[in-house]
Amino acid sequence: MKNILVTGGTGYIGSHTVVELINLGYNVVIVDNLSNSKEIVLDRIETITNVRPKFYLGDIRDREILDKIFDENKIDCVINFAGLKAVGESVRIPLEYYENNIYGAVVLLEEMQKHKVYNFIFSSSATVYGDPTSVPVDETFPTGGTTNPYGTTKLFIERILMDLSKSDPNFNIAILRYFNPIGAHPSGLMGEDPNGIPNNLAPYITQVMVGKRECLNIFGDDYDTPDGTCIRDYIHVCDLAYGHVCAIKKLESKPGVVIYNLGTGKGSSVFDVLHAFEKAYGKPIPYKIAPRREGDVTANYTKVAKAMNEIGFIAKYNIDDMARDAWNWQKNNPNGYEKKND
Ligand code: NAD
Numbered sequence: 001m002k003n004i005l006v007t008g009g010t011g012y013i014g015s016h017t018v019v020e021l022i023n024l025g026y027n028v029v030i031v032d033n034l035s036n037s038k039e040i041v042l043d044r045i046e047t048i049t050n051v052r053p054k055f056y057l058g059d060i061r062d063r064e065i066l067d068k069i070f071d072e073n074k075i076d077c078v079i080n081f082a083g084l085k086a087v088g089e090s091v092r093i094p095l096e097y098y099e100n101n102i103y104g105a106v107v108l109l110e111e112m113q114k115h116k117v118y119n120f121i122f123s124s125s126a127t128v129y130g131d132p133t134s135v136p137v138d139e140t141f142p143t144g145g146t147t148n149p150y151g152t153t154k155l156f157i158e159r160i161l162m163d164l165s166k167s168d169p170n171f172n173i174a175i176l177r178y179f180n181p182i183g184a185h186p187s188g189l190m191g192e193d194p195n196g197i198p199n200n201l202a203p204y205i206t207q208v209m210v211g212k213r214e215c216l217n218i219f220g221d222d223y224d225t226p227d228g229t230c231i232r233d234y235i236h237v238c239d240l241a242y243g244h245v246c247a248i249k250k251l252e253s254k255p256g257v258v259i260y261n262l263g264t265g266k267g268s269s270v271f272d273v274l275h276a277f278e279k280a281y282g283k284p285i286p287y288k289i290a291p292r293r294e295g296d297v298t299a300n301y302t303k304v305a306k307a308m309n310e311i312g313f314i315a316k317y318n319i320d321d322m323a324r325d326a327w328n329w330q331k332n333n334p335n336g337y338e339k340k341n342d
């Protein structure tokens with residue numbers, strides 16, 4: 001498989017995956033409606049790789065643009081990053097989330113079927129495990145019990161993919177359940193660029209470091225964990241990007257539906273992450289303890305055995321690397337992609 005359509009390819013994980021794919025010799029076509037990303041990302045991809053991927057400004061719910069893309073390019077595999085992802089927002093506007101994420105995936109799959117493109121990689125999330133009964137979590141753990149509409153879109157799309165695979169055995173599908181992607185490209189040219197106040201831990205911390213926010217609010221220090229803060233499995237976005245290449249290779253063996261957790265297998269607390277960033281920063285980062293955030297689970301990290309044994313996926317970066325690269329990105333781009341590096 002050589003020709004990859006990346007939906008949402010100018011977004012955070014998509015852009016890093018595009019770089020990884022280009023560096024490994026794949027031909028990449030991107031479709032993105034730029035609802036949560038900027039076209040300047042294409043310049044950054046070109047600076048890093050010396051290749052400018054073909055870009056279609058468009059929406060995965062738009063059959064016309066998808067027809068055009070599949071007619072104009074011989075696509076072997078689609079990686080679907082396109083989707084809305086803000087947990088809090090999904091509670092406020094659930095219908096938009098269901099429409100964009102679920103209807104978008106359905107239209108995309110229908111168009112793939114029509115154009116006989118049968119390889120699909122889906123960005124799912126550890127959130128489909130809900131509040132796991134124990135950690136580490138492996139792929140046989142039950143899914144369900146999602147605590148917000150965003151998570152439910154991931155769960156429903158997974159179910160749709162399983163039904164599709166049963167009905168049409170031509171399809172080969174990799175469902176990748178990401179744990180907590182953080183970090184940035186080591187060049188400092190690409191990274192996470194959230195709109196408004198960041199919901200997630202790492203971008204919030206880097207915005208404190210760069211002086212855009214006063215202090216980190218740690219949501220609860222009374223959990224049943226060694227230091228009282230929640231535990232997650234943070235994975236460097238470049239490792240995650242590589243995971244997609246492993247999945248493409250797996251799809252070449254025509255496996256039907258496969259599911260992999262992508263994480264490092266190591267649980268880190270909020271304080272562990274904060275300390276990693278302090279190491280990168282060389283000084284303390286102001287924080288205060290705030291009330292627990294609704295919907296947070298105490299601990300979630302993965303077993304890595306299945307992804308390691310079946311697709312050869314091993315994360316090589318640790319949280320110090322993630323903090324170093326995230327900080328390098330933020331300090332070079334204090335306003336994200338809004339300003340060029342000058
Ligand atoms: P992102 O918002 O940076 O990227 C998503 C991209 O999709 C954006 O560029 C956006 O403009 C585009 N997009 C959204 N709806 C679209 C549509 N209908 N048509 C075309 N383009 C559309 O998000 P990300 O962090 O890169 O996440 C990528 C995928 O991975 C998402 O599906 C997300 O739910 C999933 N995921 C992310 C995380 C995380 O922590 N970042 C964790 C688990 C899963």
Ligand code: UDP
Nearest residue numbers: 199200201204217218219230232270293296
């Ligand atoms: N967190 C925090 N302050 C913040 C953002 C997040 O203490 O400003 C905590 C949050 O409670 C959770 C961890 O950091 O325990 C990771 O949160 P994030 O939103 O990044 O990921 P998710 O909750 O989706 O795993």
